[in-house]
Every structure is written in C-alpha cells, then in structure tokens.
Amino acid sequence: MEQLTNHKHKSDILLSGKNITITLSQPEQNTEKLFKNKKCNKCKRERTCDENEKICHTCFKIKTMLKSSGNKVIDDFIIYTQINNDSRRGKLEFVPYEQFKNIKFIARGGFSKIYKATWVDGPIKNWDDIKHKDRNIIxxxxxxVVLKELNKSDNITSEELNELKIFYQIYSDDSANNVLNKTFxxxxxxxxxxxDTKxxxxxxxxxxxxxxxxxxxxNFYKINWEKKLDRLDDIIRGLESLHSLGIxxxxxxxxxILFSNLSTYIGDFGISKSAIESTDNxxxxxxxxxxxxxxxxxxKYSEASDIYSFGMIMWEFMTGRRPFWDLxxxxxxxxxxxxxxxxxxxxxxxxxxxDLMKECWHSDPEKRPTAxxxxxRIWKMRKIEKENFKNNNPTKIIKSPDIGPVTVENNSGAIYKSRSLSLIIQSAISSRSLSVISSSSSRSQSAISLKSSRSRSTIFSRSSRSQSTNFEADKRKSKGNLLVVEGSNRNGYFTKEIEFDINISSNQPSNNGEQYVTKEIDLDINVL
Structure with a gap:
C-alpha cells in the first residue's frame, strides 16, 4: 500500500501544478558564469545553473525553446513533465497547430474525433540533451501522428488531462519491473x-x-498461433506495467489494442484510474x-476487472470475432x-x-489470475507452440462458419464504442432484482404444491422419462448438426459450447442453417 500511496501523491502533484512557475518565452542571448550543483530557483533541484538566470540548463531551455499554449493548466503540466524527472522518457510538449499538415479525419468516437496528420518538425529525438545548454535539439x-480531439475541451481542466498523466506516470517510472513492459x-x-473549435x-x-x-x-487466417501468442504476450506485459503502478x-x-509491424500496444487511458483513487463520479x-x-x-473497478476484459480479447484472437457480436x-x-x-x-x-481464458472471465474476480x-502461462504456451512449429506440428486453425471475421447486417444493437452505461445498468439491475423476487416467490408456491402432486408425478414418471429420451434423440438425429448446450459449470458461469454428435448411420450433410456475411469491419473509434 505504501508504494501505491506514493503514486497517488505523484498524481496529486500533477493535478495541482502549484510548484511550477516557469514562464515560457522567446530565446534570449545570455552570457553566463556556470555554477555546479546549485539549487535551481525554478525547479528547486540541484543542477548546473548559470549566474545570470539562477536557473538550471533544463529550465533555461524550456523557457527559451519550447512554445507556450497560453493555457496555464496545459503549460504547468507540460513543464512538470520536462523538469520533474531526469529520464528522457515521458516528456511532453505543446505543438502549435500550424506544425501539422495533411490532416485527415479518420473516425468519431463517443468522446473524441480522430485524425491522421504529418508533424512537420516532428518529435524530439534527443531528450537527454535538453539538460545541456550548448546542445541542439534534434x-x-x-x-x-494521430491527433485525438477531445470533445468540448476548450476550457480544459487539470483532471481532463488524465490520459497524458497516466502515460507520464508509466513512462517516467524506471523500476526494474516496468522498464521493458512499458514499451507495450x-x-x-x-x-x-x-x-477553430479551441x-x-x-x-x-x-x-x-x-x-x-x-x-x-x-490477417485472421494468415497468422498462426505462435504469432497470436506473441501478440497476446505484448498485451499482457503492457497490462502488467499498468497494474505494477496501481493503475x-x-x-x-x-x-x-494497437499494432505495428513488430509489436502490440495498449492505448487510450482516458478513463484509467489509480486502484486507490477515490472519485465522486x-x-x-x-x-x-x-x-x-x-x-x-x-x-469497484479492480485489476481483476481488466483481466476479465483481457479474457474477452483472448476469445477474439481465438475466433476472429468480437464477443457477443450477434446480440x-x-x-x-x-x-x-x-x-x-x-x-x-x-x-x-x-x-x-x-482454460486460461475461462479463468480470466471467472464470475468471482478473486479467482481470476493476475497479469x-x-x-x-502465455510465455510457456508460446515456447511450446514454437517447438511445435519447428516440428511441423503447430496448432491448426480449423476453418468453420463459427470462426473468422464476420458482421451481421443491420445489427445496430451491437455497439462497440465506449459510452455512458449507468442508465442501462440501473435498468438491468432493477429488472434482475424483480426477476429474482419473482423466481423466489414461484419456488415457494412450487414447494407448497409439491407435496400434493408427488403421488401423481410418480405415476407419470416412467412415461415422462421415455418422452424425454425420445426428444433428446430427435435433437441429435442429423450427422454433424451443431448442438448448443447451456448449463452451470465449475467455473461459475455458463457458456454455449458447440458440440458435434456423430451418428454413424446418417449420411446427411452438415448444415446449421446459419448465414454469415463477411466484410471489412469499420474502425472502432475509441482505438486511440
């Protein structure tokens, strides 16, 4: 708990911005005498300072080279990322809009609009040199780049910079467990x-x-299981990085979940929170x-809530479809x-x-594995799969109508954009509570009538069992027909499993009667 409290304290500093009073301006010519290891008047750190300004080289470069947004909330946060940590990672800057060209709208989300653009000057490559006054920035x-425009953010508050604060917290942490994982x-x-919109x-x-x-x-039918496990390993390592910092x-x-040619990354921290952070919202x-x-x-949300979501992503890798796409x-x-x-x-x-996927979506969060x-476990699977691939015995991807990219036309009820859900949840929980009460009442009535009906049920029991057996046989009469089985299982949930019941005497072709329409799936705007 002590480590998490420290991270919460760091977030409080970011929110306040009270310790930073640097004013950004244009470059000035200075002739200075150097003082080694003096306390900087601005950042209050022991750094190389000059006699004229009484500030360190880092603060001097920020003051003379980086642009101001004109918004104190933004400038205070940007400056904090520049001077608070000696690491080159996690540093941010304000970039004038005219620096971007070829701006192209990509998509619209629940809380933002996404654009692709070319940044003319581009990002700084040598952040380490910012602390040296005589070195040029490259x-x-x-x-x-991608530009994510936040809806109605013209009067942005410190709290609305949460996405960037989370990024800074992750990338500025150089602890041994986080150094490699944060690259995902x-x-x-x-x-x-x-x-225009501000x-x-x-x-x-x-x-x-x-x-x-x-x-x-x-790529669903092009990527083998070795590559799928590689990608999942990237994702879970990124999630482990978040959870190691209590996020x-x-x-x-x-x-x-974002992809380059070689690696996979977790993005969009707009509503991410510290595990110990309290909120009135x-x-x-x-x-x-x-x-x-x-x-x-x-x-409350917990790290186990993220693990449940990861289980759904595992299902997506396995089937090529988004969970509950047809509902x-x-x-x-x-x-x-x-x-x-x-x-x-x-x-x-x-x-x-x-088995791992089912553990991830267990109904009891305490029984889900950690990142x-x-x-x-994924590393071990990946190691085995690589050996299987070398021995020409990889896990095969079996083509069937039940896997592969698919969408159902006119299914506007399947909404894959993040949105406010509180009203829908309230309606669902109210309906579920009423259903439980009704079910309990029905069971009580059944118990009252059970005693009087017991003798009659004995008379009809043999006949009922015979009819039931015939009914089950009818359901399984065609070779290869898919049978949907629902029921409670040991993992605390029920799932629909597709089983094949083979009738040797049947020569009927396999056909489940379902029609699928395959086409390119539109971009999920909340991707970034």
Whole structure:
C-alpha cells in the first residue's frame, strides 16, 4: 500500500501544478558564469545553473525553446513533465497547430474525433540533451501522428488531462519491473489545439496496422498461433506495467489494442484510474461485452476487472470475432452476463489456452489470475507452440462458419464504442432484482404444491422419462448438426459450447442453417 500511496501523491502533484512557475518565452542571448550543483530557483533541484538566470540548463531551455499554449493548466503540466524527472522518457510538449499538415479525419468516437496528420518538425529525438545548454535539439521531421480531439475541451481542466498523466506516470517510472513492459504502452508526444473549435488535441504515435479489429479482419487466417501468442504476450506485459503502478485501465477492448509491424500496444487511458483513487463520479463508461459482471453489480473497478476484459480479447484472437457480436448490447445482455453468460467455445486452441481464458472471465474476480501469472502461462504456451512449429506440428486453425471475421447486417444493437452505461445498468439491475423476487416467490408456491402432486408425478414418471429420451434423440438425429448446450459449470458461469454428435448411420450433410456475411469491419473509434 505504501508504494501505491506514493503514486497517488505523484498524481496529486500533477493535478495541482502549484510548484511550477516557469514562464515560457522567446530565446534570449545570455552570457553566463556556470555554477555546479546549485539549487535551481525554478525547479528547486540541484543542477548546473548559470549566474545570470539562477536557473538550471533544463529550465533555461524550456523557457527559451519550447512554445507556450497560453493555457496555464496545459503549460504547468507540460513543464512538470520536462523538469520533474531526469529520464528522457515521458516528456511532453505543446505543438502549435500550424506544425501539422495533411490532416485527415479518420473516425468519431463517443468522446473524441480522430485524425491522421504529418508533424512537420516532428518529435524530439534527443531528450537527454535538453539538460545541456550548448546542445541542439534534434527532431524526427515529417513524422506521421494521430491527433485525438477531445470533445468540448476548450476550457480544459487539470483532471481532463488524465490520459497524458497516466502515460507520464508509466513512462517516467524506471523500476526494474516496468522498464521493458512499458514499451507495450502506446506512445504520446504532447498537445496541440484546434484554432477553430479551441478543443484540445492529444498527439500520439500512428500505428500502421491499426487496432485489433482491423488486424484480425485482415490477417485472421494468415497468422498462426505462435504469432497470436506473441501478440497476446505484448498485451499482457503492457497490462502488467499498468497494474505494477496501481493503475486500472477500465476500458480495455479490441479498439484500444494497437499494432505495428513488430509489436502490440495498449492505448487510450482516458478513463484509467489509480486502484486507490477515490472519485465522486459513479458514471460507468465502456463497451458492454468487455465489462466485468461485478461492475454491473455496482462494485469497484479492480485489476481483476481488466483481466476479465483481457479474457474477452483472448476469445477474439481465438475466433476472429468480437464477443457477443450477434446480440444487442442492452440491459438484457447485462442481465445475462451477471447470470454467467459467456461467449461460446467454438474452436480449438493450444493446450491450456481455453482454460486460461475461462479463468480470466471467472464470475468471482478473486479467482481470476493476475497479469503476471497470465504472462508466465502465455510465455510457456508460446515456447511450446514454437517447438511445435519447428516440428511441423503447430496448432491448426480449423476453418468453420463459427470462426473468422464476420458482421451481421443491420445489427445496430451491437455497439462497440465506449459510452455512458449507468442508465442501462440501473435498468438491468432493477429488472434482475424483480426477476429474482419473482423466481423466489414461484419456488415457494412450487414447494407448497409439491407435496400434493408427488403421488401423481410418480405415476407419470416412467412415461415422462421415455418422452424425454425420445426428444433428446430427435435433437441429435442429423450427422454433424451443431448442438448448443447451456448449463452451470465449475467455473461459475455458463457458456454455449458447440458440440458435434456423430451418428454413424446418417449420411446427411452438415448444415446449421446459419448465414454469415463477411466484410471489412469499420474502425472502432475509441482505438486511440
């Protein structure tokens, strides 16, 4: 708890901005005498200072070289990232809007609009040299970025910079457990401002392969299980980085998983929170299929809530489809999820994969594995799969109508954008409570009538069992027909599992009567 409290204290400093009083201005000519290891009048750190300004070289460069936004909230935060940590990682800057060209609208989300653009000067490549007054800054020119314009952010508050604060907290932490894992967190560069709307735009790295939705839609049958496990390993290491700092993502879904040619990254920390952070805002945001059932039942977010979401991402890698793609995302689905509904197990996977996935979406958050435990188990699966691949015995991806990218036309009820869900959740919980009361009443009435009906039930029991046996036989009469089985299982939920019942005497072809329409899935805007 002591470590988490320190991180909370760090967030409080970021929110206040009271310790920073640097004024950004244009470069000035100075002739100075150097003083070694003096306390800087601005950042109050023991650094190399000059006689004229009485400030360190880092603060001097910030004052003379970096641009001001004209917004104290933004400038205070930007300056804090520059001077508070000697690490080159996590530093941000304000970039004038005219620095961007070829601005192209990509998509619209619940809370933002996404653009692709070219940053003319580009990000700073040698942040380490900012503390040396005589060294020039080198930039990566004509750099492709994403601009995320926050809706109605013209009067932005410190709290609304949460996404960048989370990024800074992750990237400025150089603890041994975080040094490698944080490389699987998406990269942020700073802030700009739309000159027309005055809305704030967050500057982020552009990932050429898009989000998980697009990656799977394009590559599902091209990527083997070794590559899938590689990508999942990246994701869980990024999540482990968050959790090691006491940060809960709270909105982990396929639209926030980003791909480059070589690696995979977790993005979008707009509603991420510290595990110990208290808030008066009880609003729930997200995408229903990825939200853990305990959140619908008005319990607090925890690291285990993120693990549930990761389990859904595992299912997505396995099937090529988003969870509950064929259902309306409404109060009824929330009720079903709270009553243990999970996506169907419709295909094969490497040994241990399905068991791990089911553990991740266990109804009891205490029984879900941690990110570190998942990392270890996926690493072992990946090692085995690599050996299998070398021996020409990899886990095969079996083609069937039940896997692969698919969308159902006119299914507007399946909503894969983060949105406010509190009213829907309230409706679902109220309906579920009434259902429980009604069910309890029915059981009481059944108990009263059971005694009087027991003798009659004995008379008809043999006949009923015979009819039931015939009914079950009828359901299984065709070779290869898919049978949907629902029932309670040991993991505390029920799922629909596709089973094949083979009737040797049947020659009828396999056909489940379902029609699928396959097309490219639209970009999930909350990706970035």
């Amino acid at each position: 930039r990566d020119k004509n750099y492709t 967190i998406s990269k942020y560069f700073g802030i700009t401002q739309d000159p 809305d704030i735009m967050i500057i982020m790295r552009y990932y050429s392969s898009g989000d998980l939705i697009h990656y799977i839609n394009k 809960i993502h709270r909105d982990l879904h396929s639209g926030n 009880n609003e729930i945001y997200g995408i229903i299929p990825y939200i853990a059932p305990e959140i619908f039942l008005e319990r 309306n995302h409404d109060a009824y689905l929330i009720i079903d999820i709270c009553d243990f509904l999970r996506p169907p197990i419709v295909t094969n996977a490497p040994d241990g994969y399905i 570190a435990e998942i990392n270890t």
